[in-house]
Amino acid sequence: MLKKTAINKISELAAVLMEKGTLIAPVKEVSGHNFAQILDPQKVDLDFYNTIMSPKSAFFPHKEDFINYKVGKPISEAEPVVLNLKPMFLFGVRPCDVKSFQIMDIHFNAAGIIDPYWRQRREATTIFGYAFDLSKSVDSADFYNTLGIYAADPDGSDIFMVKKDNELLLKGITLQGKKLLSELTTIENGKAADKKYFEEYIKKGRDYKTRFMCLDQETITKKLEDIFHNTDFWTRVSSACLSCGVCTFVCPTCYCFDICDDTQFGRGTRRRVWDACMFTDFTLEASGHNPRTQVYQRLRQKINHKYSYHVRKYGVISCVGCGRCTRYCPVSIDIYSIIEEAIKT
Amino acid sequence: MSASNPYIPIPVQISKIINEVDTNDIKTFRFTFLNKEDEKKFKYLPGQFAELSIYGKGESPIGIASSPTNSGYVEFTVQRAGTIVPGLVTSALHDLDEGAQIGLRGPLGNSWPIEYLTKKNIVVVGGGFAFTTLRSLINYMLHKDNRARFGEITVIYGARTPGLLLYKDELAAWEKRKDIKSIITVDKGDESWRGREGFVPAVCKDVAPSPKNAVAVICGPPIMIKFTLPVFFELSFSQENILTSLEMRMKCGIGKCGRCNVGSKYVCTDGPIFSLADLDGLPRDF
Amino acid sequence: MADFKKIEENLKKEAKRLLEAGEVTVVLAYSKGFDEKHPMPYAAKSVADIKNIVFNEYCNHNMARYLVRYPQGTKIAVAVKAADSRAVIQLIQEEKVKRENLVLLGIPVYGMKNSKTGEVIDSKTTSGLCNPVLYDILLGAEVHGQKIVSPYEVLAEYEAMDKDARWEFWKNQLDKCIRCYACRKACPMCYCDPCFIDQSKPRWADKAPQSPGNMMYHLTRFHHLAGRCIDCGECSRACPVDIPLYLFHKKVAKECEEMFGQAAGMKLEDKPVLVDFRVEDSDKILE
Numbered sequence: 001m002l003k004k005t006a007i008n009k010i011s012e013l014a015a016v017l018m019e020k021g022t023l024i025a026p027v028k029e030v031s032g033h034n035f036a037q038i039l040d041p042q043k044v045d046l047d048f049y050n051t052i053m054s055p056k057s058a059f060f061p062h063k064e065d066f067i068n069y070k071v072g073k074p075i076s077e078a079e080p081v082v083l084n085l086k087p088m089f090l091f092g093v094r095p096c097d098v099k100s101f102q103i104m105d106i107h108f109n110a111a112g113i114i115d116p117y118w119r120q121r122r123e124a125t126t127i128f129g130y131a132f133d134l135s136k137s138v139d140s141a142d143f144y145n146t147l148g149i150y151a152a153d154p155d156g157s158d159i160f161m162v163k164k165d166n167e168l169l170l171k172g173i174t175l176q177g178k179k180l181l182s183e184l185t186t187i188e189n190g191k192a193a194d195k196k197y198f199e200e201y202i203k204k205g206r207d208y209k210t211r212f213m214c215l216d217q218e219t220i221t222k223k224l225e226d227i228f229h230n231t232d233f234w235t236r237v238s239s240a241c242l243s244c245g246v247c248t249f250v251c252p253t254c255y256c257f258d259i260c261d262d263t264q265f266g267r268g269t270r271r272r273v274w275d276a277c278m279f280t281d282f283t284l285e286a287s288g289h290n291p292r293t294q295v296y297q298r299l300r301q302k303i304n305h306k307y308s309y310h311v312r313k314y315g316v317i318s319c320v321g322c323g324r325c326t327r328y329c330p331v332s333i334d335i336y337s338i339i340e341e342a343i344k345t
Numbered sequence: 346m347s348a349s350n351p352y353i354p355i356p357v358q359i360s361k362i363i364n365e366v367d368t369n370d371i372k373t374f375r376f377t378f379l380n381k382e383d384e385k386k387f388k389y390l391p392g393q394f395a396e397l398s399i400y401g402k403g404e405s406p407i408g409i410a411s412s413p414t415n416s417g418y419v420e421f422t423v424q425r426a427g428t429i430v431p432g433l434v435t436s437a438l439h440d441l442d443e444g445a446q447i448g449l450r451g452p453l454g455n456s457w458p459i460e461y462l463t464k465k466n467i468v469v470v471g472g473g474f475a476f477t478t479l480r481s482l483i484n485y486m487l488h489k490d491n492r493a494r495f496g497e498i499t500v501i502y503g504a505r506t507p508g509l510l511l512y513k514d515e516l517a518a519w520e521k522r523k524d525i526k527s528i529i530t531v532d533k534g535d536e537s538w539r540g541r542e543g544f545v546p547a548v549c550k551d552v553a554p555s556p557k558n559a560v561a562v563i564c565g566p567p568i569m570i571k572f573t574l575p576v577f578f579e580l581s582f583s584q585e586n587i588l589t590s591l592e593m594r595m596k597c598g599i600g601k602c603g604r605c606n607v608g609s610k611y612v613c614t615d616g617p618i619f620s621l622a623d624l625d626g627l628p629r630d631f
Numbered sequence: 632m633a634d635f636k637k638i639e640e641n642l643k644k645e646a647k648r649l650l651e652a653g654e655v656t657v658v659l660a661y662s663k664g665f666d667e668k669h670p671m672p673y674a675a676k677s678v679a680d681i682k683n684i685v686f687n688e689y690c691n692h693n694m695a696r697y698l699v700r701y702p703q704g705t706k707i708a709v710a711v712k713a714a715d716s717r718a719v720i721q722l723i724q725e726e727k728v729k730r731e732n733l734v735l736l737g738i739p740v741y742g743m744k745n746s747k748t749g750e751v752i753d754s755k756t757t758s759g760l761c762n763p764v765l766y767d768i769l770l771g772a773e774v775h776g777q778k779i780v781s782p783y784e785v786l787a788e789y790e791a792m793d794k795d796a797r798w799e800f801w802k803n804q805l806d807k808c809i810r811c812y813a814c815r816k817a818c819p820m821c822y823c824d825p826c827f828i829d830q831s832k833p834r835w836a837d838k839a840p841q842s843p844g845n846m847m848y849h850l851t852r853f854h855h856l857a858g859r860c861i862d863c864g865e866c867s868r869a870c871p872v873d874i875p876l877y878l879f880h881k882k883v884a885k886e887c888e889e890m891f892g893q894a895a896g897m898k899l900e901d902k903p904v905l906v907d908f909r910v911e912d913s914d915k916i917l918e
Contacts, residue, residue, distance in 0.1 A: 029807075031873035052871060053809070062809065063839040066352045071401040075356045075446045076379065078400060112614055113351050140666045171552075219389040228628045240672040242696075242816035246871050249811045256603035259352070259596045261641035262837040263401045270400065272352075272597075273839045275604070276811070281829050283604065285434070285594045286426040295700075304628075305606070312609035330813050332746075332870035333694060433831060 001172045001181050002190035002198060007046060010168065014041035016186055021087030021124075024058050026051055031245055035090070046130065046168070050094050051140060054165075054252030054324060056104065058090050059121040062249075065271040083117065088125040092161070095205075096144040096320040098129045100252035102156050106314045107255060120279040126180050128170070129157025131201060131320060134208050141323030143211035143336045149320060152205025162201045169198050210321065213340055217311055224308035227345055231296065237338045238299040240331040245276035247325035247333070248302065253318045256282075277301050303338060351599050354398040354448025355383040360418060362443055367508030371474055372439060373410060375418050376449065387452060389413055390459055391481035392590065392618045395451025396598050397421060397434060403588040405434035406595045406613070409452065410477040412484035414491070420450075422477040422511060453598040454617050457482050457562060457588065466496040470555040470573060472545050473504050476511050478590060479564050480546025483525070484515070492524060499554050503530040503545040503569075504570045528552055548573040556582045563589050574621070584622040591617050591624075633740040634771060637798050639686035641770040644738055647681050649708050653809055655734055657701065657833070659694040659709040660684045660830060668746045672697065686710075686738070689746045693863045695719045696726050696819040708734040710770075712864035713760035717896030718819035721861055724896070727822060737766025739774045745868060754780040756877045758862035764897055782862055783885045789878050801846075801879070807872045808845045810838070814876055815852060818867035820859045827851060853879045858887045858904035861896040890915050 005013050017023045023038040026048050033048035035055045069078035101122070108118035131152035132138075144150075155159035158177030161170050169190055172178030190198070227233055248254040258275040261268055275282060278298050284290045292298050310318035319335070326334045361375035378384035389395075389409055398406040411420035425439045438447070452466030457478070467486065471479045471565035481504075486495045500519065504510045510529065519527040523627055528539040530548045541548065545565065554561070561577050563570060570589065593605035593612040608627040610616065646658040662673035662683040670685050672692045694709050695718035701707060711719060715737060722728045729842075739762045743752045753759055759782050761774035792800060812828075815821040827835050828848050836847035853876075860880040867877045888894050890913035891904045 029872075031807075031871075063841065066350075067400075069400040075354070075400065075448050080350065080353050108601065111600075115601055116350050116352075211416070225628070239674040240692075242813065242869070244813035244816035244869070245809075245811035246813045246869075250871060251726050255601070257596070257601075258838060259404060259602070259606075260838045261401055261403050261838065263845075268401050271839060272602070275602070275838075277603070279812070279829075281825065283594050285592065286432045287592075291593070301606075304608075305603070309606060309609035326665060328871040330817050330865075331665040332671045334665040334669075337665055 001178050002195050003170045003181055003184065003187045004164070004167050004194055005170070005187040005189045007166050007168050010043040010044055010046060011248045013184070013187060014038055014044045016184060017089045017091070020183075021089060021110075022085075023091060024055070025091035034158070035092075044091065046092055048092075049132075049136070050097075050322065050324070051056060052324075052328065053250055054100065054322065055090060055093050055097050056100065056252045056255075057089070058125065059101070059118050060108070060251040060255060061335075063131050063271050064117050065269050066259075067270045069268050069270070071266050071268055077162040080284045083120050085120055085124040088121065089128065090125050091128040092130045093127055093157070094132060094322070095129055095141075095151065095155070095157075096147075096149050096216070096322045097252050098127060099147075099149050099153070099320045100322070101127070102318070103253050103314075103316055103318055104255060106313075106316065111314060124159045126176055127156070127219075129160045129173075131160070131162040131205060132208065133163055134201070134204055138194075138210050139323055139327065140211075141334070142211075142321060143323060144321035144342045145210045145212040146215050146336070147317060147319060147321045150205045151208040151210075152202045154202060162198055164194065164197050164201075171198055210323075211336055213336075215339070215341075215343075216316075217317055220317075220343065221308045221311040223342055223345075224304050226344065227342060228300070228304070233342070233345055234296040237341065238296040238333075241278075241295050241299050241333055242331055243278050243280065243295045243298060244330065245278055246328050246330065247335075248276040248278055250272060250324040250328050252320060252322055252324070253306070277305065299333075303335060303342075306335075307339060315317065349558065351450070352604060354396065354404075354450045355380065355387075356446055357419075359441060359443050359445050359447070364421060365511045365513075367506075370439070371422060371511065373420055373422045373426065373511075375411075375420045376447075379446065384417070387419065389419075389447075389452035391485045392457035392478045393452040393454050394478075394598070395419075395421070395449055395453055396560070397423070397438060398448030398450060399434050399437050400448065402433045402437045403496075404448075404596070404598075405438075405449070406434065406453070406598055408478040408481075408590070408617075410480055412488065413479050414485055414488040422474070422480075424474050448474050450598060451514045454613055455615070457618055459485075462486075462560055462562075463494050464496060464558075466555070466557070466559040468496050468559055468561040469498070469500045469502075470561060470563040470565070471500075471502045472551060472569035472573075473509065474511070474591075475564040475566065476502055479562065480512055480515070482562065483519070487519075487522070487525060496558065497526065498524070499526045499528070499552070501528045501530070501545060501548055501552060503532070503543075503548065505532045507531050507535055507540075544572070545569050546576050549573055549576045550579075554581060556580050556586070560586045560588060565586060584625060585620050587621045588618060589621070589624075591619055618628035633742055635687050635740075635775065638738055638740065638771045639684065642686055642736060642738075643684050644680050645770065646675055646684060646708065647678055649734060649915055650675065650678050650681070653893060655706040655708040657705065657707050658684075658736075659697050659707060660736075661686055661690040661694075661710070663693070688742055688744045691743055691745070691752065691865070691868060693718055693817070693865045695722060695818050696806055696817060696865070698722060698733075698819075699822045703729070704732060704773060706732055706734075708736055710736045710738055711763050711766065712740055713763050714758050714861055716763035716765045716864060717758070717760075717861035719896075719898055721820060721896035721903070722779045722857060722898060725859075734768070735763065735766045737763035737769045739763065739769065739771050741777055746834070746884075747868070752864065754782045755785045756864040756867055756875075758782045765899065786878065786885065788882055790883065801849075802842065804874050805845045805849050806842060808840055809850065810840045810845065810848065811871065813869040813871065814866035814874075817865040818856070819863070819865070820856055820861070821852070822857075823855075827855075843906060846877055849876070849879075853883060856880060857883045857895075858891070860884055861893050889913075 108115040357376035835845035
């Protein structure tokens with residue numbers, strides 16, 4: 001099934017989705033676009049390259065409250081936070097970011113103990129993937145081709161969207177997506193020419209080139225294991241690193257968090273909050289021992305986690321090449337270059 | 346752990362507090378479960394840990410010091426932590442009295458590999474405060490239902506001073522038993538100390554346990570481990586047969602928060618118990 | 632436009648000379664990044680590293696930020712633009728580094744650009760100076776004849792706001808903060824270890840990126856930099872969500888300058904203004 005709508009009527013589609021549940025879509029902010037819960041359908045803005053923050057916050061918000069309590073009161077009176085989710089529509093997600101959900105699913109929703117918050121949010125959500133605009137130039141930081149992802153990959157989306165001049169074509173990919181699309185009666189059906197355009201667009205997406213290197217999963221994993229103790233290498237590639245948290249916070253596949261108690265005026269909340277392996281105190285133990293006091297150790301942890309540990313643990317590289325870490329790094333540290341250099345080392 | 350949500354602690358009550366050492370900064374807390382159902386679900390083995398949870402302060406991962414053969418309660422021996430990073434939870438816990446309620450999440454992590462240890466001679470080596478899950482293991486093995494499953498049990502336990510030895514009553518009881526060889530040592534004794542003096546590594550060398558069909562289970566401060574391991578290598582214990590429990594900063598305890606990894610292993614779920622052979626395959630990042 | 636190529640050549644030449652002569656063990660400069668617009672801070676430690684050194688209009692980073700990373704006593708050559716040299720002076724005043732351990736490679740320059748926006752960096756987000764305040768070797772001709780604009784001129788709009796409007800302004804801006812701490816990490820003057828915000832006893836603020844904690848972090852940091860901020864603007868450029876942190880820093884710097892007649896990092900012989908007590912100091916702060 002393929003439907004279409006004029007891009008300047010996107011707010012009408014947004015309004016319909018808002019009636020059905022919660023709509024999360026890109027909005028324009030001062031510094032660029034970001035995903036946000038839509039309260040005013042006019043705010044949905046698809047004129048973006050990619051968002052600053054990844055859409056992971058739809059399933060793994062920066063802060064997630066676990067339980068509310070009163071300090072000094074019996075623990076049995078504490079109240080766990082119940083999510084009570086309405087159907088959620090995550091609208092306008094780039095293919096590389098859609099891929100990140102599949103990677104995060106392994107960690108939160110398949111392996112070992114299941115994370116109830118991720119699972120509930122994920123299950124409530126229909127994903128509207130959105131192909132990159134092939135008529136615009138690719139950002140020099142992106143390298144999702146290296147991870148086997150293409151600019152117009154519908155894989156992982158429930159509904160996939162491509163832009164055709166001033167129109168938006170929407171195609172149902174999964175059963176869930178097809179069902180939802182059939183319920184969207186206010187938008188018109190696509191014609192044969194639209195279908196052709198859509199299919200060709202997907203194909204053409206393969207020719208839209210980001211940075212690329214031939215990256216064999218096992219080779220890079222093994223390589224990183226081999227050079228773990230090559231302090232010269234890690235010191236060199238991290239010499240500019242400020243050890244801030246930008247790369248991890250904008251990353252769609254970074255999932256480290258802290259669990260914090262926040263109390264004010266006798267009321268408290270226990271919640272999880274994103275944390276970053278780049279922070280000095282991330283591994284600081286109560287004894288004062290810290291296995292990663294040096295910047296190079298922390299950057300090494302981050303890169304190994306994505307390209308080595310994650311492969312050993314879950315069988316897949318935990319990076320989608322969206323380029324955000326490179327793009328927003330205050331000192332332009334480029335994970336792609338580091339991996340490239342590691343292979344040569 | 347709450348039925349549906351692994352992040353929500355179950356309520357427990359402090360039924361007993363034992364001041365273990367003369368410096369007053371290590372206490373054993375005995376908890377009873379407020380809900381019978383939670384108690385039934387809290388099935389653990391020696392070596393596992395749990396998150397002690399105090400609302401308003403946070404959570405702290407602590408090894409379980411009681412043995413699963415002790416029914417009706419669970420015990421944790423807790424040091425008031427933190428000279429550099431103040432231990433908010435352990436300090437708060439030390440300030441609580443019997444009857445107070447706190448939260449508990451667990452049991453977490455792997456355990457001493459009971460099946461692997463079965464029919465083997467067990468050499469337990471402990472130092473100072475890091476004796477808690479070893480005590481759990483010893484009491485588990487000594488239980489009348491379990492004792493026959495294990496071979497000879499040798500315990501070498503040391504502390505800096507006699508006053509710093511944990512579980513003094515139990516140590517005395519073990520010395521009287523015939524089915525456990527218990528060697529207690531202190532770095533430096535006092536007037537009333539009539540036992541051994543000497544560092545744990547030296548005592549191990551002196552006792553020289555046979556590696557034949559034996560497994561060494563070692564926990565202690567890093568410096569003790571560092572000097573004890575060579576002794577066991579010299580005694581020809583293989584890397585597979587030397588086990589230890591790792592410490593890393595943990596938060597969630599269930600392998601999700603990404604904090605306690607050593608290479609591709611999470612200490613909270615793949616550990617805390619590792620054999621030296623396991624550790625050999627991991628990067629030195631702990 | 633400044634002659635960037637010439638500066639790069641001189642930078643390489645001096646770096647080579649200093650490393651070869653063993654006068655320094657490291658030269659803090661810039662190297663090529665993943666593209667032309669994204670050069671990176673670079674630590675050249677051997678003659679072989681020299682070839683990697685670059686200098687172009689996107690080399691904004693304040694290399695003084697890296698000085699405290701090296702053990703006291705390390706002989707370091709550092710490339711300094713105007714604001715960077717002020718950071719060095721301020722660090723010397725605060726006894727974090729010693730003058731005799733440093734070789735300052737001064738870069739007189741204007742027309743630097745923000746790699747994110749492409750905008751020319753001028754007195755709006757920085758102090759707007761072109762020539763290093765302190766240097767040992769100058770890598771290009773001093774810049775003269777550029778229009779001099781007060782670094783505080785950009786404050787006019789902000790100062791026109793009343794108290795409530797300012798509160799509203801900062802509340803909105805700081806609500807955007809994601810607490811990545813890039814601002815403090817990019818700042819040459821933020822060297823506290825641990826930073827107050829990382830302490831757990833007392834815990835000064837919640838870790839979650841929400842209003843009270845964000846306010847606590849930024850307002851405290853703003854005040855901690857009072858009289859110390861040398862107006863390089865790196866905090867604002869490092870910010871992934873473009874919070875105009877420079878506005879607050881400039882406002883505080885302006886007040887400090889008016890009260891105490893001293894700007895941060897301008898003279899080696901100055902004492903940090905909030906450390907130095909003088910009988911004639913303004914009492915305005917008490918009013």
